[in-house]
Amino acid sequence: MLQKIVTVALVLTGLVLAGLGVASGTVWRPSDTVTLSSGEHDSATLLMTEPGVLGLVDESVTIGASGPEGATVVLAIGRASDVQGWIGADPAVVVTGATDWETLSVDEPVPAETDTAAPTDPAPPEDATEPAAPAEPAAPADPAVPADPAVPEDAAPGEVPVVVSPDPAGSDMWMVEAVGEGSAELEWSASSSDQVLLAATVGETTQAPVVTLTWPREVTTPWVLPGVALGGLLVLVGVVLGYLWFVAGPRRDKRRTGAASTSRTARAASPAADGSPGSSSSALHDANGAGRDADLAPAASASGLTRRELREQAERAHLQQDPDVQQATSKPRRSWPWTGAIPAVSPRGEGRPKTAAVPVVPTEPEAHRPGWLSEGTASASGSGWRQAWGVRPGSAADAADPTAANPAVAFPTAGENPGGQAPRVLDPRPATQPHGLPPARPETTPRDPHEPWPAPDPGRVQGPPPRGGGVRRRPPVQPDRTPAENHEEDR
Amino acid sequence: MKRPLRRAAVLASAGALLLSACAPELPTVTVDAETVVAPVVSPSQNEEIHASIAEVLAAGTETLDPAVLAPRLTGPALALRTAELTVAAATGVKDAITEVPMAVQSEVIPATDTWPRWTFAVSERPQNLQTERLLVTEQAAPREQYKLWGWLRLFPGVTLPAFPSAAIGTEEIAPDDASLVLSPVDAVAHYADVLNSGDASAFAAEFAADPLRDQMNARRADRTALAATGAGTYTLVFTPTEGAVRSLRTAEGGALVIAQLTSSETLAGEPGAVINPTATESAFTAGAAPSNSLTVGRTALVGIYVPAAGSTEPISVVGSELLTTSASVP
Numbered sequence: 001m002l003q004k005i006v007t008v009a010l011v012l013t014g015l016v017l018a019g020l021g022v023a024s025g026t027v028w029r030p031s032d033t034v035t036l037s038s039g040e041h042d043s044a045t046l047l048m049t050e051p052g053v054l055g056l057v058d059e060s061v062t063i064g065a066s067g068p069e070g071a072t073v074v075l076a077i078g079r080a081s082d083v084q085g086w087i088g089a090d091p092a093v094v095v096t097g098a099t100d101w102e103t104l105s106v107d108e109p110v111p112a113e114t115d116t117a118a119p120t121d122p123a124p125p126e127d128a129t130e131p132a133a134p135a136e137p138a139a140p141a142d143p144a145v146p147a148d149p150a151v152p153e154d155a156a157p158g159e160v161p162v163v164v165s166p167d168p169a170g171s172d173m174w175m176v177e178a179v180g181e182g183s184a185e186l187e188w189s190a191s192s193s194d195q196v197l198l199a200a201t202v203g204e205t206t207q208a209p210v211v212t213l214t215w216p217r218e219v220t221t222p223w224v225l226p227g228v229a230l231g232g233l234l235v236l237v238g239v240v241l242g243y244l245w246f247v248a249g250p251r252r253d254k255r256r257t258g259a260a261s262t263s264r265t266a267r268a269a270s271p272a273a274d275g276s277p278g279s280s281s282s283a284l285h286d287a288n289g290a291g292r293d294a295d296l297a298p299a300a301s302a303s304g305l306t307r308r309e310l311r312e313q314a315e316r317a318h319l320q321q322d323p324d325v326q327q328a329t330s331k332p333r334r335s336w337p338w339t340g341a342i343p344a345v346s347p348r349g350e351g352r353p354k355t356a357a358v359p360v361v362p363t364e365p366e367a368h369r370p371g372w373l374s375e376g377t378a379s380a381s382g383s384g385w386r387q388a389w390g391v392r393p394g395s396a397a398d399a400a401d402p403t404a405a406n407p408a409v410a411f412p413t414a415g416e417n418p419g420g421q422a423p424r425v426l427d428p429r430p431a432t433q434p435h436g437l438p439p440a441r442p443e444t445t446p447r448d449p450h451e452p453w454p455a456p457d458p459g460r461v462q463g464p465p466p467r468g469g470g471v472r473r474r475p476p477v478q479p480d481r482t483p484a485e486n487h488e489e490d491r
Numbered sequence: 492m493k494r495p496l497r498r499a500a501v502l503a504s505a506g507a508l509l510l511s512a513c514a515p516e517l518p519t520v521t522v523d524a525e526t527v528v529a530p531v532v533s534p535s536q537n538e539e540i541h542a543s544i545a546e547v548l549a550a551g552t553e554t555l556d557p558a559v560l561a562p563r564l565t566g567p568a569l570a571l572r573t574a575e576l577t578v579a580a581a582t583g584v585k586d587a588i589t590e591v592p593m594a595v596q597s598e599v600i601p602a603t604d605t606w607p608r609w610t611f612a613v614s615e616r617p618q619n620l621q622t623e624r625l626l627v628t629e630q631a632a633p634r635e636q637y638k639l640w641g642w643l644r645l646f647p648g649v650t651l652p653a654f655p656s657a658a659i660g661t662e663e664i665a666p667d668d669a670s671l672v673l674s675p676v677d678a679v680a681h682y683a684d685v686l687n688s689g690d691a692s693a694f695a696a697e698f699a700a701d702p703l704r705d706q707m708n709a710r711r712a713d714r715t716a717l718a719a720t721g722a723g724t725y726t727l728v729f730t731p732t733e734g735a736v737r738s739l740r741t742a743e744g745g746a747l748v749i750a751q752l753t754s755s756e757t758l759a760g761e762p763g764a765v766i767n768p769t770a771t772e773s774a775f776t777a778g779a780a781p782s783n784s785l786t787v788g789r790t791a792l793v794g795i796y797v798p799a800a801g802s803t804e805p806i807s808v809v810g811s812e813l814l815t816t817s818a819s820v821p
Contacts, residue, residue: 016502052520079529081604085633097520172532172540172637193523
């Protein structure tokens with residue numbers, strides 16, 4: 001379950017990462033241009049940028065401006081000192097920088113000078129040419145007074161005085177300028193921060209133009225490659241893990257369990273050879289010998305048993321009644337001296353069985369028949385085979401002696417079995433043939449005709465089998481058997 | 492329940508990180524470190540200014556209407572040109588109108604942030620093969636245009652001092668600048684005195700001989716002699732015009748001073764004598780009957796090179812213009 005979660009999470013995370021990476025370069029890719037706007041301002045008709053604003057993002061800037069209806073929009077680029085000098089004391093909106101990626105930061109002028117000075121003397125009685133002289137208090141008090149003809153044209157009588165906003169167009173100081181009705185556009189390369197923008201709405205308006213500055217932007221997509229690469233890697237890892245775990249993994253497990261059952265079968269076929277358990281885990285199962293089997297059997301019978309279980313239960317019962325098997329299986333492991341067995345075996349005898357293990361496994365009467373020989377041919381072919389392998393069936397002093405069933409066992413236990421003549425036998429292999437296991441045969445031989453259990457497990461000859469191997473398999477305590485096996489056995 | 496929540500949180504934070512990574516840092520305004528004041532106009536701007544002035548001059552010559560000059564002429568230049576157009580209109584001869592080429596071969600541009608601003612330029616040689624004109628344009632205020640303030644004819648063979656390049660700009664010099672051998676105002680005053688008094692002037696030694704000075708001396712001698720024959724009087728007085736001094740720093744720390752002078756020439760004969768004004772002068776007398784006295788007002792522009800203080804170079808006059816701008820019969 002955890003493997004599934006990990007695999008799926010890896011793949012999903014990888015896909016999401018790759019997707020985010022791609023999206024960062026496509027959907028979320030920032031625009032190739034940056035456009036900042038000054039917004040609308042009513043405090044002045046003039047707008048200027050501070051030095052450096054035009055080059056905020058890039059040198060190449062496109063300046064757009066739009067004014068109210070009917071007003072002329074003037075854009076001009078000039079030296080900062082020229083622009084400031086041109087603006088002079090007039091109020092002007094000053095663009096100081098950017099507040100975010102869409103808005104220019106703006107300093108509003110202090111609304112004191114012109115907004116108050118201009119209306120106060122809309123119709124100076126005599127000094128029409130000097131509007132800056134508010135000496136006549138009557139003028140603001142009575143703006144509707146019939147103006148004398150000397151009043152300049154911008155102070156029409158009876159109307160709210162209209163101040164025509166200053167027009168910067170055409171000044172010699174501007175490097176570039178653009179004039180348009182309602183809007184204007186200008187392209188400029190802001191190579192020097194000293195060059196600033198002056199924008200103005202000219203006409204009967206009090207509104208500064210809405211200025212937009214647009215720059216090309218070098219858009220980098222730094223997350224595409226890492227995102228896709230990392231995402232792809234994660235997906236790959238996830239897929240590989242998933243393959244290993246869910247596709248290749250079970251097969252390997254099956255193989256492993258198959259091998260285990262094979263060895264178990266082999267051991268079951270020659271329970272006498274497995275007189276004592278080995279060091280493997282399956283051996284531990286057998287370590288307790290038949291005692292546990294006895295415990296387990298009733299428990300299993302209590303519930304609904306399959307035919308196979310019933311059969312095996314019967315086998316166990318039968319085995320427990322068999323004195324030979326009883327002896328072999330009930331022998332405590334510790335009584336089996338591991339180290340003592342080796343020196344007791346002659347060097348020559350030790351070397352040979354390793355290669356001659358094949359003939360060893362087959363059980364009892366046809367002990368000389370190799371596993372690959374079919375039944376019934378044992379007596380006929382056995383002689384030739386024995387001769388070839390130097391097996392002398394008759395040399396076993398007492399083939400019927402159960403204690404000689406396993407010479408490896410017999411040597412150390414020579415003391416308790418004075419009749420053991422194994423030491424005298426140069427080649428103990430014949431003695432390894434378990435003779436007292438008739439019940440085991442009917443099961444093993446037909447079931448696994450091709451089982452490689454005669455196979456070269458020298459340990460079975462020389463000593464305790466490496467896998468231990470109980471006398472009998474006990475299905476209830478072998479959880480890793482595959483259903484196929486069970487089915488096979490049930491047949 | 493916990494696991495999906497945590498995963499969602501991780502995804503959300505990762506997405507937020509990605510999104511925040513997509514938004515680059517807001518740029519800040521960077522200002523060039525240079526604090527050097529740039530020239531007031533670029534050469535190309537100056538060219539356009541001169542072209543505009545040339546248009547106005549051409550329009551004035553075309554229409555002989557002094558009113559068309561106002562947008563681009565000011566100061567002495569406006570006075571001179573107005574007089575010329577008046578004379579031309581009166582005489583019907585446009586050839587007397589001074590040719591002022593506005594195509595320049597070199598220019599001197601100040602670097603300043605204040606007003607007024609003025610530039611010098613040396614024009615191409617006129618088509619009548621007179622000497623080059625030294626042009627002075629001025630922007631009096633930020634919302635004013637550059638206007639032709641004056642021009643003067645360079646004396647033949649004169650060598651102008653060197654100026655910093657137009658890309659760097661030079662310095663405007665106040666009329667009372669003390670870094671020179673003479674302040675511009677003093678230099679103009681001294682020269683006016685030399686013009687008035689000739690070699691008798693106390694400052695005569697300060698200035699080398701120049702065509703204008705020689706011409707004035709000769710004229711004074713001639714007219715004085717003429718007046719003497721009729722028991723009349725002759726006076727010729729040059730007066731520096733206050734505030735009409737434009738100076739720019741040369742490369743070696745000196746100054747080229749362009750100043751306006753007004754001259755008043757009065758020839759008075761014995762009673763009963765009749766002094767007929769010239770055609771030019773009669774353009775200003777508005778048809779008044781000649782009498783025994785004639786006063787002619789002229790506007791002069793002089794260019795004076797004033798070396799830096801401590802320099803051993805002599806003060807020199809590089810050019811002048813002198814035109815009749817008024818005449819009156821008492």
